Amino acid sequence: MRKRYLLLLLTLIFGAALLAVDRYTASWEQSTSERNINEPDYYGDGLISDRFDANGKRVQRLQAHSSVHYPATRHTEFQRPLITALDQQSTTWQIQAASGVLSDGEQQLTLSDNVEVRTVDRRDAIVITTSELHYDIEQQVAHTEQPVRIDHMRIQISAVGMTLDLKRQRMRFHQEVNTQYDPTNQ
Amino acid sequence: LEQDWQQPVTILSDHAELDRKTGMVMYEGNVTLTQGTLRIEAEQLLLFRNGELLERVTARGTPARYEQIISTGDTPTRARGERIDYLAQKREILIEGGARLEQDGNLFSGEQIRYDMLRDTISAQGGEKTPGDDGSQRIKVVIQPQTSTATDSSATENSTAAPEASDDTSANSEPQQAPAPATAPTTDVDSINENPES
Numbered sequence: 001m002r003k004r005y006l007l008l009l010l011t012l013i014f015g016a017a018l019l020a021v022d023r024y025t026a027s028w029e030q031s032t033s034e035r036n037i038n039e040p041d042y043y044g045d046g047l048i049s050d051r052f053d054a055n056g057k058r059v060q061r062l063q064a065h066s067s068v069h070y071p072a073t074r075h076t077e078f079q080r081p082l083i084t085a086l087d088q089q090s091t092t093w094q095i096q097a098a099s100g101v102l103s104d105g106e107q108q109l110t111l112s113d114n115v116e117v118r119t120v121d122r123r124d125a126i127v128i129t130t131s132e133l134h135y136d137i138e139q140q141v142a143h144t145e146q147p148v149r150i151d152h153m154r155i156q157i158s159a160v161g162m163t164l165d166l167k168r169q170r171m172r173f174h175q176e177v178n179t180q181y182d183p184t185n186q
Numbered sequence: 187l188e189q190d191w192q193q194p195v196t197i198l199s200d201h202a203e204l205d206r207k208t209g210m211v212m213y214e215g216n217v218t219l220t221q222g223t224l225r226i227e228a229e230q231l232l233l234f235r236n237g238e239l240l241e242r243v244t245a246r247g248t249p250a251r252y253e254q255i256i257s258t259g260d261t262p263t264r265a266r267g268e269r270i271d272y273l274a275q276k277r278e279i280l281i282e283g284g285a286r287l288e289q290d291g292n293l294f295s296g297e298q299i300r301y302d303m304l305r306d307t308i309s310a311q312g313g314e315k316t317p318g319d320d321g322s323q324r325i326k327v328v329i330q331p332q333t334s335t336a337t338d339s340s341a342t343e344n345s346t347a348a349p350e351a352s353d354d355t356s357a358n359s360e361p362q363q364a365p366a367p368a369t370a371p372t373t374d375v376d377s378i379n380e381n382p383e384s
Contacts, residue, residue: 089207126206152204155211159202169206177202177213181195181233183221183240183274 043068047078051137060085060140062109064100074104081111084120085140087167092120095135095142107138117142117164126152128164128171140166148173156180187255190222191274195240197231209235219243223255223262226272243272252279256289256303263289265299277303285310296325 047067051060064078081100085093098113110132117128130148135141143163150157150171161174200215211233219226228245235241245252249266256263268283278300281287285299287308298311310325 124206150204152206157202157204171204171206173202173204175200177197177199179195179197179199179202179211179213181197181240183191183193183195 038070038072040068041071058086060137062137076102076104078102078109081109083109083135083137085166087140087169089169091169093166094118094120095133097133107136109135109137111135115144124153126150128162130162142166145174154182187223187258190224190254191277193222195219195221197233199231211235217245219245223253224272225251225253226270227251228270240274242274245270245272249284252281256306261290263287263301265301267299279303293328294325 044067045065047062047064049062050058051062053059061084063082063084065080067076067078069076078100079098081097083093083095085095087093095111095115095117097111097115100109100111102109111134112132115130115133117126117133119125128148128150130144131146133142133144133146141163143161145161147158147160148162150159157173157177157179159173159175159177163172163174165171197213197217197219199213199217202214203212205211213231213233214229217226217228217231219231226243226245228247228250230246232244233240234243246269249268250270252265252270252272253262255261265279265281265285265287267281267285269281271280271282272278273280281299281301282297284295285297286293286295287299287301287310288294289308294308294310296310296312300309302308310327312325
């Protein structure tokens with residue numbers, strides 16, 4: 001009788017052990033598959049991507065210190081992206097930020113952290129700073145709903161929200177526009 | 187004031203648009219421009235720059251308003267109209283559309299008023315005459331009588347008539363300072379050039 005009980009007990013212990021092993025392997029698989037989902041499929045250092053107009057003239061260059069692409073969520077993350085673009089009067093503009101995200105097949109690059117837009121080679125330079133900017137690579141139009149600050153010659157503008165049409169060099173400030181103009185030396 | 191021109195300009199508005207090519211900035215919605223004692227309020231304000239210099243400000247509103255103290259100790263000069271052009275370099279104000287300007291109690295109203303701050307002269311112009319016009323398009327000038335008593339006795343001998351109403355829309359008639367009657371004289375002509383200091 002006692003042997004039978006002993007055998008039953010051993011079977012129970014063995015079954016519990018099997019269950020534990022099964023649960024462990026199941027969770028391990030899930031975490032690895034999750035990691036696979038979030039696993040990048042390629043990354044790059046020193047990325048350069050150029051755009052040319054119909055006449056073969058380069059009108060825009062996208063550079064980044066590094067980039068990582070995630071297949072599952074179909075997006076690319078850039079570190080220190082820098083966009084250099086020409087407007088209709090061949091003025092060179094530069095847009096830079098700490099980081100940027102571009103979804104596959106999309107044209108809108110979202111730039112974050114210390115975003116700065118500036119004209120490079122013009123006497124009346126302009127510098128625009130904000131915390132986040134959505135830039136349409138094809139249309140060369142940038143917009144944000146965040147606070148912006150503009151320094152342009154002796155004018156300083158602060159506003160909430162901005163749309164910048166880079167090709168046409170036109171800016172529209174959406175709300176709460178405060179302009180300071182220092183006419184000294186007039 | 188003379189030093190107004192050296193003061194920073196502050197412009198507040200709901201929206202704005204900057205065109206880098208033309209240097210023009212357009213402000214819209216509850217726009218106020220302040221520079222020292224100068225204050226302009228409007229629904230739309232256009233700022234034109236010539237390089238780094240502020241060239242002209244055009245304010246539109248229903249009405250657009252202007253206020254500034256021209257000389258220390260003066261009461262503010264006020265103006266209003268559908269459109270006010272503030273020519274920063276020439277120190278001139280041009281008011282159009284139901285133009286009205288008040289300075290030291292004197293009141294000028296008409297279709298268009300030009301105020302030259304450097305020469306301190308005001309020139310006003312009536313509107314185009316239309317059939318059945320009731321004369322509202324013409325210039326109206328209300329000059330406050332001098333309050334000091336010293337001039338009372340001499341004033342009574344050389345009383346002169348109010349300026350004749352002229353038909354030209356832009357004749358430059360120089361009005362005589364009327365003696366000090368009990369009520370303010372009202373002059374109604376087509377055009378007038380007045381130096382408020384005379």
